[in-house]
Amino acid sequence: MKEKIFIVEDDPAMRLGMAHFLKSHGYIVTSCENGLEALQSIESQTFDIAIFDLKLPGVDGLKLLQAMKKKDPTTVVIIITAFAEIKTAVQAIKEGAFDYIAKPFSNDELLLIIERSLKFRNLEILEIEVEYLRKTVRGKEVFEGLVGISNSMKEIFDKIEVIAKTDVPVLIQGDSGTGKELIADAIQRLSARKDFPYIKINCAAIPETLFESELFGFEKGAFTGATEAKKGKLELANGGTVFFDEIADMPLSLQAKLLRVIEDGIIYRLGGKEAIVVNLRFIYASCKNIKELIKAEKFREDLFYRINVVPITIPPLRERREDIPILIEHFLEQFAKKYNKSKIQISPSAYEALLSYDYPGNVRELKHAIERGVILSKDGIMDLKHLPEEISALSSIELNCINNNISLKECLEHFEKNIILKTLKECDGKKTEAAKRLGISRKALWEKIKAYRIEE
Ligand SMILES: Nc1ncnc2c1ncn2[C@@H]1O[C@H](COP(=O)(O)OP(=O)(O)OP(=O)(O)O)[C@@H](O)[C@H]1O
Numbered sequence: 001m002k003e004k005i006f007i008v009e010d011d012p013a014m015r016l017g018m019a020h021f022l023k024s025h026g027y028i029v030t031s032c033e034n035g036l037e038a039l040q041s042i043e044s045q046t047f048d049i050a051i052f053d054l055k056l057p058g059v060d061g062l063k064l065l066q067a068m069k070k071k072d073p074t075t076v077v078i079i080i081t082a083f084a085e086i087k088t089a090v091q092a093i094k095e096g097a098f099d100y101i102a103k104p105f106s107n108d109e110l111l112l113i114i115e116r117s118l119k120f121r122n123l124e125i126l127e128i129e130v131e132y133l134r135k136t137v138r139g140k141e142v143f144e145g146l147v148g149i150s151n152s153m154k155e156i157f158d159k160i161e162v163i164a165k166t167d168v169p170v171l172i173q174g175d176s177g178t179g180k181e182l183i184a185d186a187i188q189r190l191s192a193r194k195d196f197p198y199i200k201i202n203c204a205a206i207p208e209t210l211f212e213s214e215l216f217g218f219e220k221g222a223f224t225g226a227t228e229a230k231k232g233k234l235e236l237a238n239g240g241t242v243f244f245d246e247i248a249d250m251p252l253s254l255q256a257k258l259l260r261v262i263e264d265g266i267i268y269r270l271g272g273k274e275a276i277v278v279n280l281r282f283i284y285a286s287c288k289n290i291k292e293l294i295k296a297e298k299f300r301e302d303l304f305y306r307i308n309v310v311p312i313t314i315p316p317l318r319e320r321r322e323d324i325p326i327l328i329e330h331f332l333e334q335f336a337k338k339y340n341k342s343k344i345q346i347s348p349s350a351y352e353a354l355l356s357y358d359y360p361g362n363v364r365e366l367k368h369a370i371e372r373g374v375i376l377s378k379d380g381i382m383d384l385k386h387l388p389e390e391i392s393a394l395s396s397i398e399l400n401c402i403n404n405n406i407s408l409k410e411c412l413e414h415f416e417k418n419i420i421l422k423t424l425k426e427c428d429g430k431k432t433e434a435a436k437r438l439g440i441s442r443k444a445l446w447e448k449i450k451a452y453r454i455e456e
């Protein structure tokens with residue numbers, strides 16, 4: 001590639017001499033003699049290098065430099081000065097000129113400075129590109145294992161980056177399978193506590209009777225069966241992070257005790273008198289609406305205010321459909337690798353079905369569907385029949401109707417028949433239950449079963 005050089009010099013002998021010399025070295029040279037004209041060229045063209053005389057009639061070299069940097073910061077600017085103008089030249093460098101060259105100078109000196117500036121420019125462009133790539137990769141796909149391009153996910157990524165470094169409590173809310181645990185993990189991994197203990201406590205999985213000893217530990221003889229002292233999870237996590245998953249399921253009695261730990265940073269083992277000081281960062285997650293639980297007096301309001309300092313709410317997948325295609329791509333790659341399959345293609349109808357489904361189970365459901373599809377796929381193709389029925393069923397009816405020009409009446413009948421079949425299947429063939437779910441009488445269901453010749 002031939003670099004484009006722009007020379008602005010009012011001394012005709014110098015201007016023509018430089019232009020001639022640089023052209024003979026393979027550069028494409030544009031030149032002009034006054035500042036005003038130069039401003040027009042800056043606006044209308046792009047250059048790799050600009051060489052401006054500092055003193056020009058009208059608009060001087062410093063002004064041109066500013067205009068050039070504004071128009072295209074990647075253009076390298078070299079300033080030509082008279083010996084007495086060195087001070088101004090230094091000013092020019094502060095404003096972004098690459099270097100200056102003092103009159104009188106030889107052609108070789110000029111060439112040297114041009115070559116040096118081009119090297120510098122290419123490095124600088126490389127840096128800009130690396131930065132750009134870094135940003136787009138991050139914007140495009142994965143942030144700490146979290147895939148998402150929707151605005152809501154991008155906002156969450158930004159929030160995670162900011163709060164991870166702090167010790168503020170975070171409450172992550174979202175329906176089942178939206179990625180709450182993945183987000184908690186990302187926060188922990190990006191925090192200053194990343195090399196310290198990370199203890200996860202699933203409040204829905206611990207029986208109420210064991211909860212207290214799990215959290216706080218116990219001393220020997222604290223209760224029958226306590227033959228040895230044992231540290232609780234909060235003590236084990238000291239210095240690190242505790243993730244309370246399904247915090248809404250924490251028994252009320254324990255909520256009061258947790259509140260005290262949060263406020264004082266002190267725990268006591270069961271049967272113990274010694275105050276143990278703990279330093280912990282708390283992350284909480286819940287798929288239940290805690291505000292409603294407060295109304296029902298199942299969750300302490302004072303605890304809620306303590307845990308809900310920074311809320312992160314993940315929308316269900318159906319409300320951020322832009323994320324579905326890249327999640328598909330992500331899981332496809334992941335499972336193709338896991339099951340040692342080469343590149344897998346998704347058939348158009350299967351893809352359509354995956355894109356239009358509602359995903360009540362959110363990302364987890366999509367992930368499982370792709371995993372299953374990858375396992376069942378044949379000859380590198382994942383088709384509608386390889387997808388779970390919930391995903392393939394309705395959309396295949398739609399597609400059939402559209403593709404085969406079926407009348408609306410037939411289409412609706414087809415649809416009705418499939419819904420009835422699906423419901424019957426889900427109710428293990430129990431008609432009373434199926435009728436109830438479908439919101440029709442048992443008699444009406446019978447008639448439809450007969451009409452559609454649905455076999456037992
Ligand atoms: N944005 C995402 N990018 C990639 N994988 C995701 C994303 N969100 C969720 N997943 C995957 O979906 C599955 C469910 O995620 P996770 O366990 O974090 O959800 P959850 O909100 O904690 O669900 P639950 O409420 O049921 O516990 C995991 O396998 C996780 O890896």
Ligand SMILES: [Mg+2]
Nearest residue numbers: 180181245285
């Ligand atoms: Mg979870």
